[in-house]
Structure formats: structure tokens, C-alpha cells
Amino acid sequence: MGNSELGDFYFSIGDLPSASKYYSRQREYCTTHKHIEDMSMDMIRVAVYQQNWSQVETAMSRIDALPAKNGFIDPYLKAVRGLWALAQADFPLAASTFLTVPVESLLIATSTQYQHQHQHHPQSRIKPASYTIMEFLTINDVAVIIGLCTLASYSRNALKDLLDNNANFKEILESDAHIRTLLDSFVLFDYKSIFTTLDKHKSDYKLDLWLADHVEHLFDLIRENCYTQYVRGYKRGYLDKMASRFGVSQQDVEKDLIALIEADKVPIRLDLENKYFLFKSTDERADVYDHVMSIANTFERNGRLLLVNIGVLRGGLEINSKPESSGGFDSKKKALT
Numbered sequence: 001m002g003n004s005e006l007g008d009f010y011f012s013i014g015d016l017p018s019a020s021k022y023y024s025r026q027r028e029y030c031t032t033h034k035h036i037e038d039m040s041m042d043m044i045r046v047a048v049y050q051q052n053w054s055q056v057e058t059a060m061s062r063i064d065a066l067p068a069k070n071g072f073i074d075p076y077l078k079a080v081r082g083l084w085a086l087a088q089a090d091f092p093l094a095a096s097t098f099l100t101v102p103v104e105s106l107l108i109a110t111s112t113q114y115q116h117q118h119q120h121h122p123q124s125r126i127k128p129a130s131y132t133i134m135e136f137l138t139i140n141d142v143a144v145i146i147g148l149c150t151l152a153s154y155s156r157n158a159l160k161d162l163l164d165n166n167a168n169f170k171e172i173l174e175s176d177a178h179i180r181t182l183l184d185s186f187v188l189f190d191y192k193s194i195f196t197t198l199d200k201h202k203s204d205y206k207l208d209l210w211l212a213d214h215v216e217h218l219f220d221l222i223r224e225n226c227y228t229q230y231v232r233g234y235k236r237g238y239l240d241k242m243a244s245r246f247g248v249s250q251q252d253v254e255k256d257l258i259a260l261i262e263a264d265k266v267p268i269r270l271d272l273e274n275k276y277f278l279f280k281s282t283d284e285r286a287d288v289y290d291h292v293m294s295i296a297n298t299f300e301r302n303g304r305l306l307l308v309n310i311g312v313l314r315g316g317l318e319i320n321s322k323p324e325s326s327g328g329f330d331s332k333k334k335a336l337t
Helices: 002-012 014-031 035-052 051-064 070-089 091-098 114-117 139-153 158-163 167-173 175-185 191-205 212-231 240-247 251-262 284-314 328-336
Strands: 237-238 268-271 276-279
Touching: 002 014, 002 035, 002 167, 014 035, 035 051, 035 070, 051 070, 070 139, 091 139, 091 212, 139 158, 139 167, 139 175, 139 191, 139 212, 158 167, 158 175, 167 175, 175 191, 191 212, 191 240, 212 240, 212 251, 237 240, 240 251, 251 268
Parallel strands: none
Antiparallel strands: 237 276, 268 276
16 A cells, blocks of 8 residues: 555656556555556556556556456556557557547546445545546547548548448547548548648647657558559559649659559559559459469379379389488399399
């Protein structure tokens, strides 16, 4: 109890290293699974503020290893996992993790259910606003993170399905209209509107505590994803029309497409003389035919080898695959006799 109270005190005055030190000292005094859970949650909370993601991962693994845990902390842990994935620049994982966070947990100021559970455990202390997502994330933050991460990593069809069928995501998007506008523009192939809106809010993203370090990378991935979705819709496309759709110069389109082709991210061929691109679509029929012929050739070869082996055995011949002994002339003479 003394270490936990000291940790609470140092956390309340903003001395995070000292708070982490005293919280970690609780480990040697943990005698029940509940104690381990409380200590790990304290460590996670401090580590999130410190952005010490290795410590966050360790503490979450410790909770996952428990045979049973309090279900009321699940939304909190999901949000923390989302931030951990974002810190690793794993944007698809960050988006999918935040999508599992219930919208109700983003709208309450305190984890009252968790505090109610603690009332039946005198050995556990109750702290105001303890283990609540809104300590470090608002529903607006979650909407922005999900929106940018899905734009950077989801295909048009996957995003359309998400918007149509995920009720939790729809409620989260209600908190930020410009994110909903961005996603709708992506589904409707309105790429110019996407980049206009992104540029308008770029300064806000850079001021975000969790997104600031990833804004440029996310913007590059969003542009790449938009180019990829665009070229997949055409067998032949002209660069001047593409530049008009994206609201950029034709030279910028050429430069970006060349970079994507060199990185093997878009299956197209670029004709810079006539200013168009050709999508290299795969011939599924030809692929199936080649696969069947490969199987037939393998079967024929194995059959021929089997027939040769049967012929050798019927002829009373024996093929010795062992190397000839190095016995010199005498050994050869014996073999002949």
C-alpha cells in the first residue's frame, strides 16, 4: 500500500519517473491476481504518459497471462493497444484495434464500473478518474486516428464495407465531421477533395500528441493508396486527367508514379512520351492453364521414371548407386572374376 500511495502522489504532481519507480516496487508484494492486475494497470498508465511503449507491452502481456481479469478494463486496454500499434507505425493494426473500442467507453469521464468492483475489495484503493480512456484520448482523437489509418491502409471496398456495416465506427465518426468527409471522398473517388481537406487540417494533426510523429508518413501512405486505387480502375489512363483529379501538376503525377513503379507498389507501365499508363492486369485463365500444364508435366515425368525402374527390375539388372571402392587393380580384378 505504501508504494502504491507514493506512486499515486508522484503521479499527481507529474513526477512520472518516480511514480513508475514506486509502482514497479509493488511487484514483490503482489500475492493475488488482483494485486498483479492493479500494479500492471498503474504501470501502463504511467508508461503511456511517458510514451515508454516497451514497458506498456510488458505490462499488457502480464495482464494477458492472468487466468481471469476484470472485464471493465478491456476498453482501456484496447485503446492502449491501439496507441502502441500507432507508435510502431503499424497503421492497419492501429485502425483495427481502435475499431474494437466501444464508443460508450469514450464518452464517460470515469470508470465507475471499475470503481464499483473495487468497493468489494478493501485491499484495493479507489482513485478518481482511474483507468479511463478519456485521461489521454477523446472520441475526436480516436475518430481522427482511425480515419487517417484507414485512408493509408484500406482499399476502397474495405472502407466502404466498414462505413456501411460497422455501427460502432459510425457513432465514433459523428464526433468529427471532416473525417467522415474524408472517408466519403475516398469511397467516391474524389481525391482532390481528400488532399484539400488534409492540407487544411495538417497543422491540427501535427499538434496532436499521438499523431505528430506520424503525420508526414501517413500523408505519403494516403497519397500512395489513392494513386493505387485510381490506377486499378483503368486499363489505360491519361496523366493529364489523373493530375486534374488529384489537383496537382502532371509533372508531380509522373514523379510519384515513377517512384511507385520503382518500389513495385503499382502494377502499371508508364509511357512518358504519349503521357499515359497501362495497367498490367493478370490473365487468370492463362495462369490456370500454366498451373495445370505444370502438374501434367510433373506427372508425366514421374510416370516415365517409374516405367524405367520397372523395366530395369524385369531385366534383372541392378543399379548400384554406391561409389566404386578405391581398392585399385586388385579390387577391379576380383569384381571381374
